[in-house]
Amino acid sequence: MITEIIINAFLVSFMLVIALFIVNTRKVIFTILLAGTYSLVAALMFVSLDAVDVAFTEASVGAGISTILFLAALSFLPKEEVQESFNKNDIFALSICLLIGGLLIWASYDLPMVGNENNPVHQHLVSDFIEGSKNHIGIPNVVTAILASYRGYDTFGETIVIYTAGLAVFILLYNRTSKETNKSVKNEISKK
Amino acid sequence: MINFKSIILFFLLLGFWLLMSGHYSILITSLGIISCALCVYLTIKANILDNEMLPLYFFPRLLQYTLWLIKEILISNIETAKVILFKTEDPELFTVKSSQASNEGKVTYANSITLTPGTVTTQINENVFEVHALTKSFGDDVRSSQMDKMVSWLEKGK
Amino acid sequence: MMFLAILFSISVCFLLILIRLIAGKTTYDRILAANSIGTIVVLAISIHGFYMGRPEFIDISIVYALINFIGTVAVLKLFDKGKLGDK
Amino acid sequence: MIDSIINYSSIASLILGILFILIGSIGILRLPDVFSRIHASGMIDTAGTAFIILGMCLQSGISLITAKLIFIGIFIFFTSPITGHVTANLARKKGLKPITNNKGKTL
Incomplete structure (x- = not known):
């Protein structure tokens, strides 16, 4: 128990140090490098909290794809961040943020305690899902089974979104002019 | 375009897939075979299956x-x-x-x-x-x- | 217990390289340090799996090893050409 | 008997790997310029990784995990020289002069 707390404290302090330096650096490419490192420590943190699926997502999306997307976006940006001067409107915005954040934290006291086994969430269905998903569906991962099959009807919209995204990828990848360009390239090569 | 190299690539990919999977029911293994075949098809279509990729x-x-x-x-x-x-x-x-x-x-x-x-x-x-x-x-x-x-x-x- | 000790020694190495990542004079130093941290974390995730007694989660370190390589090469390519695409 | 031999050799291999990683990180921190630091980073990627993965393989015995570990090792083994070379090549291309013996050492 103590050792787990020590490991988590170590990881959290790493994340804090990296986050402070992310705020501090003015060069955008260093920010991206540090952000990749940050999400890698976050993945380690999720592993130590036993949330393996989340760690998997964090490692592949947070550290991988988003880093590369940031880099691709960076090529359209100036290389250095401009230092912004303090504005009077900022105080207004800051106070609104603090107010709403405080209200949300206050509201969170009404929620049931995290991890309490008497919570309504853990009383019904969950045990059924955990015990039965392997036999009902035949997919070993419970999270995948719930997302893709049990919730198939109430996430019908989500399924449509994913289907549209896949279709868009195929449309982008499908090269409409491929045959003609191939012919023209071949012609050019044969001319040479 | 199916030649010796693409077959070897298919079996290498399939071995890797089986290594990653760890569950060997019929449904899941057939999904793996389909995805490996898709990968080999894309490799052939992208025309990158040569000595540089697989120096046999x-x-x-x-x-x-x-x-x-x-x-x-x-x-x-x-x-x-x-x-x-x-x-x-x-x-x-x-x-x-x-x-x-x-x-x-x-x-x-x-x-x-x-x-x-x-x-x-x-x-x-x-x-x-x-x-x-x-x-x-x-x-x-x-x-x-x-x-x-x-x-x-x-x-x-x- | 042994795995815990090794985890802590890896954290010390992590700290040493983190100093280079933050203090590094040139960008290449930082990229190199980030890549080394990636390698170390790949090892740390698998050792953590052994420490928890459930080494089935090594898949994460495989994903991370792949991502680390692609990310490093992408950063270097961006630094070389100023963009990621070919055109 | 054999169990304890395997256990002790795995511990020895893990400790050896940690030593190499520690020396490599000290090298990354201490060596004078990028080109020298790549050598230290290469130490982490080859010997450190290889010994730690060997130690974990001995711990887990013959199973799917061992195969996955060996795959990780092979992957790092293949990609480490590529990143090292690309970093060095880029630093060289952008006009970074390595500190060499005829110019004297500076830290």
Whole structure:
């Protein structure tokens, strides 16, 4: 128990140090490098909290794809961040943020305690899902089974979104002019 | 376009898939076979299935070469550790010639130089490599061109 | 217990390289340090799996090893050409 | 008997790997310029990784995990020289001069 707390404290302090330096650096490419490192420590943190699926997502999306997307976006940006001067409107915005954040934290006291086994969430269905998903569906991962099959009807919209995204990828990848360009390239090569 | 190489690639991918999966029911394994076939199809369509991607003619002598390389890496690791601990670094930059015929052979030679700690290939120009070495003795190791001969030997293993 | 000790020694190495990542004079130093941290974390995730007694989660370190390589090469390519695409 | 031999050799291999990684990180921190630091990073990627993965393989015995570990090792083994070379090549291309013996050492 103590050792787990020590490991988590170590990881959290790493994340804090990296986050402070992310705020501090003015060069955008260093920010991206540090952000990749940050999400890698976050993945380690999720592993130590036993949330393996989340760690998997964090490692592949947070550290991988988003880093590369940031880099691709960076090529359209100036290389250095401009230092912004303090504005009077900022105080207004800051106070609104603090107010709403405080209200949300206050509201969170009404929620049931995290991890309490008497919570309504853990009383019904969950045990059924955990015990039965392997036999009902035949997919070993419970999270995948719930997302893709049990919730198939109430996430019908989500399924449509994913289907549209896949279709868009195929449309982008499908090269409409491929045959003609191939012919023209071949012609050019044969001319040479 | 289905040739010997694509079949070997398919079985390599399938082996990797089975290694990752760990569950061997009919449904899941058939999904794996379909995705491996899709990957091979994309590789053929992208036209990248050539000697550079799958240098099959390296395979017969690959095991012996790897063992030799591991021995070299161990020795130079210990040397590098000594240099780091006792602060005796004395870096130098020099050029060597490589005697490989094919591009794959050159890449293997350059990567082997980089893989042994203490020497890094910094630039490649046709068959002249520019190498950075941590001390003079590492540089002498590369200049003695023993590794060059080993890679040339590996390359001729048809 | 042994795995815990190794985890802590890896954290010390992590800290040492993190100093280089933050203090590094040139960008290449930082990229190199980030890549080394990636390698170390790949090892740390698998050792953590052994420490928890459930080494099935090594898949994460495989994913991370792949991502680390692609990310490093992407950063270097961006630094070289100023963009990621070919055109 | 054999169990304890395997256990002790795995511990020894893990400790050896940690030593190499520690020396490599000290090298990354201490060596004078990028080109020298790549050597230290290469130490982490080759010897450190290889010994730690060997230790974990001995711990887990013959199973799917061992195969996955060996795959990780092979992957790092293949990609480490590529990143090292690309970093060195780029630094060289952008005009970074390595500190060499005829110019004297500076830290």
